[in-house]
């Protein structure tokens with residue numbers, strides 16, 4: 156449930172429920188009470204009480220006030236008697252403490268009680284006479300001869316009045332008790348649905364802040380709190396992932412150090428050997444010296460390339476390589492690339508050919524230098540891992556509705572299925588390539604970083620022993 160909805164509902168419940176419960180309880184109470192005490196608390200009896208009151212007020216007319224002497228008149232007395240008989244009421248007329256007319260035998264003490272009660276309010280104006288309960292109304296009158304008097308009106312209330320009082324007491328107590336109970340229940344529900352889940356979340360926050368991520372945030376409570384739980388869980392998962400990636404990074408870094416030291420050590424040892432050879436006079440002819448120097452040169456070129464790769468790779472890792480996108484005609488671009496490498500490849504007896512199958516679009520947004528690096532790297536791999544007498548590299552340009560797909564296909568050694576998923580990882584080199592050719596294992600890792608920087612995708616298909624296809628997909632401009 157919504158917190159707002161819950162607030163509205165519980166606020167309403169706190170008021171409405173006790174009232175409803177009290178109404179129902181009062182109803183049942185009246186019913187049972189009437190059964191047990193055999194009193195009729197029907198509408199009629201309540202109505203009768205009102206009627207007595209009404210007759211009282213009628214009798215309290217101006218006639219009585221202005222000429223109380225009529226009360227001495229037998230005829231008027233009879234009229235009053237019949238009037239009050241209808242509602243079973245009685246009258247006592249007192250003139251200077253002397254009773255001059257009464258329809259009910261009443262003692263002096265009781266009369267005093269009546270005079271006292273009659274001046275009270277509605278609820279205290281009941282008096283008990285001969286074990287019967289009466290409602291009293293006293294009207295003060297002044298006789299013509301200057302004497303003062305009182306007209307006391309008495310109406311029997313039976314048990315009804317007492318019942319009403321009990322009912323009132325019962326209803327009030329019931330309302331207070333049910334109000335307290337509903338309040339307690341609301342607080343319990345509130346605590347269960349809002350306070351407890353919040354307390355749990357607080358624990359979660361403390362755990363996370365202490366770096367303890369090994370738990371699950373259980374969704375609990377009202378809608379907004381569940382949302383909050385979900386966000387916390389997402390955050391926890393993100394943090395777990397971040398920690399995992401960090402660990403992976405640390406591992407990679409360690410591997411990077413050992414790989415670099417190993418891969419650089421080999422050519423440096425070779426260079427050192429050749430330099431010593433020259434210094435010690437082992438290379439004693441100009442031809443030998445030239446040969447040594449050439450080897451030293453190629454080794455240093457190789458190291459230079461490796462260090463370049465490393466620098467570029469770590470720059471990509473830190474997100475510090477700005478890409479300079481230009482709208483480029485992909486066909487001319489590849490023709491240029493091919494022109495650049497063709498002569499080098501001819502030396503290794505490798506043919507290279509472009510197959511343009513594009514019909515609609517030939518424009519792609521790319522960083523020319525970086526993509527050239529990718530293409531040269533892939534072609535260089537095809538050259539390095541070529542095991543056929545006559546090498547062949549085919550470049551296909553195709554398209555889907557949104558992308559241009561470039562396939563660089565060779566007829567080299569191919570890559571075994573076991574190595575295929577890892578060739579884009581840094582420093583990964585298939586066992587067969589290790590030691591044999593020069594390489595850092597960074598070429599395809601960098602290619603992947605560059606292509607992904609373009610919002611594209613790169614993957615490889617291999618026909619083991621028959622060749623490899625590296626596929627690149629770039630978004631059309």
Ligand SMILES: Nc1ncnc2c1ncn2[C@@H]1O[C@H](COP(=O)(O)OP(=O)(O)O)[C@@H](O)[C@H]1O
Nearest residue numbers: 536537540578584585588594595596598599623
């Ligand atoms: N055209 C290819 N033919 C056969 N194997 C390849 C080819 N391209 C890549 N590989 C394999 O993938 C590995 C990773 O390539 P790369 O990242 O360029 O590293 P490197 O060329 O420095 O070894 C290579 O060591 C090689 O085993």
Ligand SMILES: [Mg+2]
Nearest residue numbers: 536594598599
């Ligand atoms: Mg390579």
